[in-house]
Amino acid sequence: MRCFFLLALGACTVLDSRAPEEVVADRAQQRLDTLMEGDYEASYQFTTPGYRTTEGPGRYGTRWAGVSMWLSAQVSNVTCSGREQVDRCEVTVEVSYKAARYEPTTTFLVEDWLLIKGSWYLYQNMTE
Numbered sequence: 001m002r003c004f005f006l007l008a009l010g011a012c013t014v015l016d017s018r019a020p021e022e023v024v025a026d027r028a029q030q031r032l033d034t035l036m037e038g039d040y041e042a043s044y045q046f047t048t049p050g051y052r053t054t055e056g057p058g059r060y061g062t063r064w065a066g067v068s069m070w071l072s073a074q075v076s077n078v079t080c081s082g083r084e085q086v087d088r089c090e091v092t093v094e095v096s097y098k099a100a101r102y103e104p105t106t107t108f109l110v111e112d113w114l115l116i117k118g119s120w121y122l123y124q125n126m127t128e
Contacts, residue, residue: 032073048121
């Protein structure tokens with residue numbers, strides 16, 4: 001019975017009939033929510049498998065240390081592309097934040113998401 005459940009759960013990703021934009025928007029928002037909660041380990045799981053082989057959750061967490069100033073983070077737009085099938089999406093994230101001694105402000109971040117073996121992952125540029 002347990003094996004059936006695990007197989008069915010794994011098939012959910014493959015059988016998701018939603019548009020890629022919708023799937024990626026959901027995953028990107030889930031990742032943002034984990035960042036806002038300060039759960040860098042959970043957020044790290046949304047990065048590509050290749051990234052996870054080169055950098056650990058600690059290094060990933062240092063990249064996002066400024067999240068503590070965020071007031072909110074919402075996916076505002078998703079645009080997907082691919083030659084024969086959609087395999088890459090650009091996600092625009094609206095972030096409201098308040099730095100010490102400044103008024104709250106809003107900025108936009110642009111993220112790349114890649115389809116790898118049936119799942120969508122955040123591409124984390126190692127040089128940034």
